[in-house]
Amino acid sequence: MKNGSRTIRDVAAMAGVSVATVSKYVNGTQRFSPTVEAKLKDAIDRLGYRSNPLARSMITGRTRAIGVAILDISNPHFTNMVKGANRVALQHDYTLLLVDTEEDPARERSLIQALAPRVDGLIISSRASEEMAAWMLDLGKPVVMLRRVQGLAIPNVGFDNRLATYMLARHLLNLGHRHIAYLGFGAASINDERVSGARDALAEAGLALDIYDTHAPTALAGEQACSRVLLGPKRPKAVICYNDLIALGFMKEAKSLGFRLPQDVSVAGIDNAFYGEYVEPRLTTIDTQSEKMGELAVQKLIDALAGRADVEHVMLEPRIVVRDSTAACV
Amino acid sequence: MKNGSRTIRDVAAMAGVSVATVSKYVNGTQRFSPTVEAKLKDAIDRLGYRSNPLARSMITGRTRAIGVAILDISNPHFTNMVKGANRVALQHDYTLLLVDTEEDPARERSLIQALAPRVDGLIISSRASEEMAAWMLDLGKPVVMLRRVQGLAIPNVGFDNRLATYMLARHLLNLGHRHIAYLGFGAASINDERVSGARDALAEAGLALDIYDTHAPTALAGEQACSRVLLGPKRPKAVICYNDLIALGFMKEAKSLGFRLPQDVSVAGIDNAFYGEYVEPRLTTIDTQSEKMGELAVQKLIDALAGRADVEHVMLEPRIVVRDSTAACV
C-alpha cells in the first residue's frame, strides 16, 4: 500500500515487462498492446506506484513546477497575485511552489537559491536593487520579476506606479484639495515612482507635495505615522498612502485623534485590498490588478520555458476605485 | 558564470581531485589537507558551483524541505500559520514550500501528491473527512494535519473549536443576550464543533441556538447571508460567525440594512484577523493562535523526521478578544 518504496522496477517485475515499457506507459509516450496495457495498469494500482518526479527531473531537466517568491504572505497584494498565478499555472499543468521571504534580503536569497533547482522557472517579487539582484541571473533558470529592475535583463511584469499616484492626486485636485501629502514606504524601490507621480500632478497645478515616510508597509506603521502627519506644522487636507494597509492604520488613528473622515481629511490607498470595502469610510484606492499580474507573470514564464520569445516588459495600468474616504475639500 | 551546468565533476576536474572528495568537502563530511581545501574552495567559486539538491535527494532520500498545503492563501488564518511555520522551519534550516489548494478537493489531492515527493514531510490543512483523506497515509512521508481528523492516524495540531464558540456564547449570555444565532460554514468539518460549543452554552441557560449557514468562509458570503438572518422571522440580537471574514461581511450588510451595531445586534467572529481592529465597530473575536499552530506543526514534523516520538494530538486553547461589536442586550 505504502508508496514509500515502490519503484518502476517493482512494477516492471510484477507486470513482467521491462522498465522502459513501464516508463513509456506512465508517460503516455507510446501505445501498447491491450495485454500489456492491462497488466501494467493492474500492477501499477496494486502496487500504488507513483513515479518519482525527482528522478524524472534529473533526466528530463524539467520539474513541471514553477517557483514563486513573495515578500509577505500576509499582504493581500501578494496573495492576489498568487491566486492569479495559481490559476494559470494549473491550467498548464504546472505546480506552483511558494516561498515567503518575509522582506528579508538574506532569507530571500537563500530561499530562492533553494527553490530554483526544484522548479523550471521562477517568479520573484523583491525589493532588491540592480546590484542586489544580480545573482538572480545566475540561477540557471528563467525568471520573471514582478516589477522592473532597471539595468537588469530580466523580463518582468510591472505596474505603472507613477500613473497610479498621479491619478490619485488628480482626483484629489479635482475635489478641490490644495494641501496634499504622501505617506510613503521609502524602503520600497517603487516608492520613488509613487512619489513622483503625485508630485508631478501637483506641480502641474503649481502645488508642492509634502512627503512623510513609514518604516513598514503595514497598518501598524500607518497608525504610528498618523499623528506626525496630521498634528504636524503643515496639516494636509488629503493624504495619499503607499498602500491600503498603511491607509487603514492611518484612518483608524486619525479617527482616534478626533478627525472626521473624510470631512477633515481625505485618505486614499493603493492595492484595492478587499477590506477597503469593509472599513468606514470605505477606502478610495487604486486597483493594481494584482491577480492579472500573477496571471501574466506565469504566462510569460511558460512562454519562456517553451522557448517562445516574448516582450521583455509588461506594464499594467492602474484603475482608480473611488469610494467614501475621499471627498470635496471644504 | 551560469550555474546552469556546473556539476560536481567540473569542480573535481578543475581542482584536480575526485568527485568523492568534492562531495565530502561540500557537505562538510570530512576534514581535508589545507592544499586540497584551498584548491576546492577556489574551483568552487570560480565555477560558481552549487550542488544540485535533486540529485542529492535521490540518494539521501532527504530534501531539507517541508511542504505546506493551505486551503486559501488569502485567508489571514492560514497566512498567520504560515508565518509561524516559516519561522521554525528556517530556524532548523528547512525550506518551506507552500501550495494553495483553493478549497478544491481535487486540486488539493493532485497538488499534495505533486508536493510530497519533493519534501521530507508535509503539513496539511484540509477539509477532507476520514475517507476523503485516507490517501494521505500513502504519501510515504510524515504528515501533520492542522486539525484532528477522527479515525485517521495522523498526528495533528488542532484548536478547541467547541470551547471557542462556547466562550463566545457565554460572553453574550453574560451581556444579557437571549436570542443568539450562529452563522456557520457547513462545508467545514470543524463547523459542527463550533455549533455544538455555542449550543451547549445556550442549553445550559435553557436557551436554543438558531443556526444559519453560508456557502463560503468569505466576507461576501457573510454579506449575502445577513438579510436572511436579521430580516427573517426570528431575528437574533447577537450573532456568532464562523470566522472574522463572515463577520465582516455580515456587519457591513447589517449596517446597510439600517441596524446599529452593536446596539441592535452584537456580532462576534473567530480568528482574530488583523482587520478586526480596523472596522467599526471593532470586532469581538477569538484568538485561534494561528501562528503558534504553524510553529507547533513544524516542530512536530521535525521531531517526527528526527525519529523522535511525540504526542499525537496537540490542542490549542482559544482566547477571547472582546472589542466593540458585542454589547449588553438592551
Place this chain on the structure above:
DNA sequence: CTGAAAGCGCTAACAT
C-alpha cells in the same frame, strides 16, 4: 586523507 565504483529511480536513444 583521498579515490574508485556502485548505484538512487528514472528516461531516452538505440536495438530488436
Place this chain on the structure above:
DNA sequence: ATGTTAGCGCTTTCAG
C-alpha cells in the same frame, strides 16, 4: 510494440 543500456548529478561504502 517491447527490451537493453547508458547515464542524469550526486553520495557512499570500501580500498588504498
